[in-house]
Amino acid sequence: MENNSNFIRTIIKEDLESGKRKEVITRFPPEPNGYLHIGHAKSIVINFGLADDFNGRTNLRFDDTNPLKEDQEFVDAIKEDVKWLGYDWEELHFASNYFGEMYNRAVLLIKKGKAYVDDLSQEEIRQYRGTLTEPGKESPYRSRSAEENLDLFERMRNGEFENGAKVLRAKIDMSSPNLNLRDPVIYRVSHATHHNTGDTWCIYPMYAFAHPLEDAIEGVTHSLCTTEFEDQRPLYNWVVSECEMESTPQQIEFGRLNISNTVMSKRKLKQLVEENYVDGWDDPRMPTISGLRRKGYTPEAIREFVKETGVSKGSGVVDEAMLEHYVREDLKLKAPRTMGVLRPLKVVITNYPEDQTEMLDAEINPENPEMGMRQIPFSREIFVEQDDFMEDPPKKYFRLFPGNEVRLKHAYFIKCNDVIKDEDGNVVELHCTYDPETKSGTGFTGRKVKGTLHWVDAKSAIPAEFRLYEPLILDEDADRNAEADTDDAAENDAEGKTFLDYVNPNSLEIVNGFIEPNMKDVKAQDKFQFFRHGYFNVDPKHTTAEKPVFNRIVSLKSSFKL
Ligand code: ATP
Ligand code: MG
Ligand code: MG
Numbered sequence: 001m002e003n004n005s006n007f008i009r010t011i012i013k014e015d016l017e018s019g020k021r022k023e024v025i026t027r028f029p030p031e032p033n034g035y036l037h038i039g040h041a042k043s044i045v046i047n048f049g050l051a052d053d054f055n056g057r058t059n060l061r062f063d064d065t066n067p068l069k070e071d072q073e074f075v076d077a078i079k080e081d082v083k084w085l086g087y088d089w090e091e092l093h094f095a096s097n098y099f100g101e102m103y104n105r106a107v108l109l110i111k112k113g114k115a116y117v118d119d120l121s122q123e124e125i126r127q128y129r130g131t132l133t134e135p136g137k138e139s140p141y142r143s144r145s146a147e148e149n150l151d152l153f154e155r156m157r158n159g160e161f162e163n164g165a166k167v168l169r170a171k172i173d174m175s176s177p178n179l180n181l182r183d184p185v186i187y188r189v190s191h192a193t194h195h196n197t198g199d200t201w202c203i204y205p206m207y208a209f210a211h212p213l214e215d216a217i218e219g220v221t222h223s224l225c226t227t228e229f230e231d232q233r234p235l236y237n238w239v240v241s242e243c244e245m246e247s248t249p250q251q252i253e254f255g256r257l258n259i260s261n262t263v264m265s266k267r268k269l270k271q272l273v274e275e276n277y278v279d280g281w282d283d284p285r286m287p288t289i290s291g292l293r294r295k296g297y298t299p300e301a302i303r304e305f306v307k308e309t310g311v312s313k314g315s316g317v318v319d320e321a322m323l324e325h326y327v328r329e330d331l332k333l334k335a336p337r338t339m340g341v342l343r344p345l346k347v348v349i350t351n352y353p354e355d356q357t358e359m360l361d362a363e364i365n366p367e368n369p370e371m372g373m374r375q376i377p378f379s380r381e382i383f384v385e386q387d388d389f390m391e392d393p394p395k396k397y398f399r400l401f402p403g404n405e406v407r408l409k410h411a412y413f414i415k416c417n418d419v420i421k422d423e424d425g426n427v428v429e430l431h432c433t434y435d436p437e438t439k440s441g442t443g444f445t446g447r448k449v450k451g452t453l454h455w456v457d458a459k460s461a462i463p464a465e466f467r468l469y470e471p472l473i474l475d476e477d478a479d480r481n482a483e484a485d486t487d488d489a490a491e492n493d494a495e496g497k498t499f500l501d502y503v504n505p506n507s508l509e510i511v512n513g514f515i516e517p518n519m520k521d522v523k524a525q526d527k528f529q530f531f532r533h534g535y536f537n538v539d540p541k542h543t544t545a546e547k548p549v550f551n552r553i554v555s556l557k558s559s560f561k562l
Contacts, residue, residue, distance in 0.1 A: 006311035008046070008252055012054055012222060015250075024056030025221045028082065028089070029063045029214070032074035032195070034266035035281040035288045036081045038302065038323070042257040045306045047224055048087045059218055060089035064096045065210045067194035075195070077281070081289040086299045095214045096196040102205045102213050103157065105243040106168060106187060110149045114242050115186065116142055117152040118169050125167070128174075129182050136174035136182040156189055159202045163189050170209070172238060180235045184208055212236045216245035223249045226256040227313060255315030257306070258479045261471035262287045262320060263499050265479060277503055278472065284539075284551045285472040285507050295469070296527050296537025296553035298334075301327040317477055324554045331527055331535050331553070333368045339376070339409065339454040340530045340550070342466050342513040344383035346458060349414060351433045352380040357459070361441065362410040365529075374518050378411050381458035383514055388453050389430060391419060398450035400430065406451040409531055413438035413449055454531040461514035465549040467539065468509045475502040515548070522548050532556070 015021040026047040030040060051058040060082060064070045082089065109115035118141045120128065130136035144152075156166055168187035176182055186209035191202045205213075215223045223236075230253045240248055263269065264287055272278050272286070281288050284295035292302065305326040309318050357379040364371040389400040400406055405415040411434075418431035438444045478499055519528075524540035534555035542549040 007313070008050060008222070008224065008254065008311055009053065011252060012050060015221070016054065021221050023221065024051050024054040025059070025090075025219055026051045026056065026224060027059040027061045027093075027215065027218065027220050029061045029095075029211070030078050031063045031066070031069070031266075032071060032078060033066070033069035034074060034270050035077050035286075035290055037264045037266070037269065037287045037289065038259065038262075038292065038306070039257045039264045039287075041085060041289060041302050042306045042309065043224070043226075044082060044085055044087060045303055046254065046311055049307075050222070050224075056221075057090035058087070059091045059093055059220070061093040061095060061214060061218070063207070063211065063214070064094055064194070064196060065205055065207060067190060067192040067204060070195050072195055077290060081293075084293060084299055085289065085302065091218070093214075093218060094196050095210055096194060098210075098214060098217055099197060099201055099205070101217060102210060103203075105213060105245075106153065106205070106209075107150065108244065109170065109186075109242060110153060110168075111146055112242070113146055114171050115149065115168055116144050116171055117149050117156065118142070118167050118183075118185075119165070122164060125169075125185065129179060130174075132177075132179070136176075136179075138174050139169075139183070142171065142174075142183070153187075156187070156203050157201075159191070161189050163191055165189060168203075170235075170238070170242075172235075178231060178234055180208070180232050181238070184235060186239075208232055208235055209239055212239040212249065212251075213243060213245065215249035215251075216240050216243075216247045219247045220249045223251045225251060225253055227253045227315060228256070229253055253313065254311050255313055257309060258315060258317045258477070259287065259323065260317050260320050260476045261473050261478055263473055263478045268479075268499055271500070272472070272503075277500075282541075284467070285469055293525075294537070294540060295551050296525075296535065297327050298330050298527075301330040304330070317479075320471065327554055328535065328556075331529065333365065335527045335529045335535055336364045336371060336374075337362075337366070338374075338516050338519060338528050338530055339456055340464060340466070340513060340515040340533065340536075341383045341385055341454065341456050341461075342468075342511045342533065343386040344513050345386045345389060345427065346429045347382050347384050347414070347455070348429060348431050349380050349382070349434050350417070350431050354380055356380070357457070360410050374516075376410055376516055376518070377457045377460045379457055379459055382408075382455045383458055383461065384430075384453055384455050386427075388451075389416070389427065391427065399453060400432075400451075404451075405449050406453050407438075407440075407449050408455050409452055410440050411455070412436065412440070454533075456514045456516055458514075460517040462517055462520055463547055464513060464515045464519075465542070465547060466511050466513060466536070466552065467549060468511065468552045470504055470507050470509075472504055472507045473499060473502045474504045475499065478502060519548070527553070529556075 028047045048058045118139050128137045167185045169183045170186050172181045174182050187203050190204050233251050236251045282290035282294045305323050357377050359375040393401045400416045414432040414434045420429035422428050522538050526538045535553040536550040539549040539551050
């Protein structure tokens with residue numbers, strides 16, 4: 001991470017200076033059990049960024065040791081997302097390609113008397129492990145001979161035992177104050193087809209055993225992970241050392257990224273997808289990389305945001321407004337300006353000639369004049385925004401009301417004279433007059449108006465759909481339990497609610513309006529700033545030749561300050 005120093009960079013620098021390391025090799029190790037989210041982007045930026053700073057290399061490694069949860073769809077999506085974020089891996093690896101090597105290392109442990117086959121059930125193992133205040137109890141199978149263990153482990157591999165009937169455990173210390181060292185399970189039986197190795201294996205290594213071996217096999221020097229693995233570091237080192245790995249990677253932990261009103265654990269995101277709270281992993285309300293991309297976020301904005309959140313041991317909750325700040329910053333100079341009316345109200349300009357259309361000139365981006373000019377048609381009938389008119393306005397309402405005059409952006413002043421209603425009393429049309437003297441760009445200074453409205457020409461406007469978003473989850477600290485992200489982790493907050501109780505029923509609003517006719521050729525993922533409404537992205541999934549669909553990325557205003 002270029003400009004700012006952090007404690008990991010300091011460690012790496014010292015390792016190189018002292019000669020402890022000759023090079024820097026990092027890895028980004030996702031489990032292909034879901035799509036990447038913005039928390040992963042932090043890990044990606046740190047791993048690739050640090051290696052890059054020291055002329056090192058970064059591998060993409062799929063940590064695919066659990067056959068039940070992994071899928072090729074996720075492998076493909078993860079590769080796409082890493083590339084889209086702007087990173088290129090040195091080598092592509094699958095942890096499952098090391099199953100043979102891992103098996104051999106487990107056999108080595110058994111031969112050394114450092115691992116044993118245990119017949120206790122999962123529940124018994126948990127009970128025997130003890131607690132922080134209570135020492136663990138040794139399994140009755142702990143004293144099996146190396147010969148017996150070798151035979152049983154081979155038979156586990158050959159498929160002689162049911163799921164859960166036997167496990168292989170590291171023989172470390174049942175009275176260690178660190179529960180992770182109380183003979184952790186390192187292999188389990190699982191009769192399941194693996195996405196990469198098919199039915200070759202029916203025993204699979206546990207994460208805590210597999211991960212250090214993967215790092216060592218690849219020659220990773222600095223293995224960066226999040227702080228929930230801090231207590232596992234002694235086990236990580238034990239595995240590397242007792243398995244007699246040539247290369248000795250060093251695990252370093254940093255604080256995970258949490259964002260207000262956002263859940264990031266893949267398991268929770270998966271639940272939102274599977275229970276149809278959203279329409280897929282790339283739903284624009286999701287904090288996934290693919291969701292953010294579809295909403296209209298740019299890789300630059302995500303990278304800058306992640307860098308600015310910094311690298312530290314702590315893991316506070318970052319305000320979602322900070323993420324929004326960075327996409328506004330990135331799009332400010334890039335996105336063309338345009339006008340769109342989201343909830344149209346017809347305005348007839350009664351003193352404008354019936355069959356006339358004139359073309360008005362407008363800058364594409366006043367903050368970036370190099371982008372040039374566009375032309376906007378203007379004629380007798382236009383649309384304005386419904387809430388830019390009020391029949392009985394409160395004080396300080398400067399938009400349209402009977403008798404008031406406003407400026408139409410890039411066009412003329414108009415004055416509201418008559419309000420046309422339907423039988424039920426709904427306002428359906430306004431009759432206004434324009435003043436030709438007030439044409440935009442002519443330098444008219446005769447009188448001032450306080451309101452400037454956006455509009456589109458009714459005859460030529462293109463129908464468009466707009467999708468407006470609010471946070472999917474309404475909970476400042478929505479991911480409070482992300483670090484205890486196991487299937488049986490306590491999920492409930494103080495009031496006994498789960499994250500699903502905080503799903504926002506108003507997270508998506510769809511409205512139908514109109515856009516300027518010069519927008520007829522917009523393509524998926526094109527981004528615009530609609531005057532007064534914010535930044536929008538052309539949705540790649542719902543847009544058709546007849547009707548573009550725009551996702552609001554972010555509104556224009558923010559109270560967020562860096
Ligand atoms: P989740 O809990 O969201 O499922 P995970 O840690 O199980 O995430 P992995 O696929 O194992 O998901 O993650 C790959 C890498 O990304 C790991 O090194 C992990 O520490 C890191 N990572 C995951 N979530 C975050 C986060 N919120 N902030 C920073 N790094 C993260
Ligand atoms: Mg994980
Ligand atoms: Mg997880």
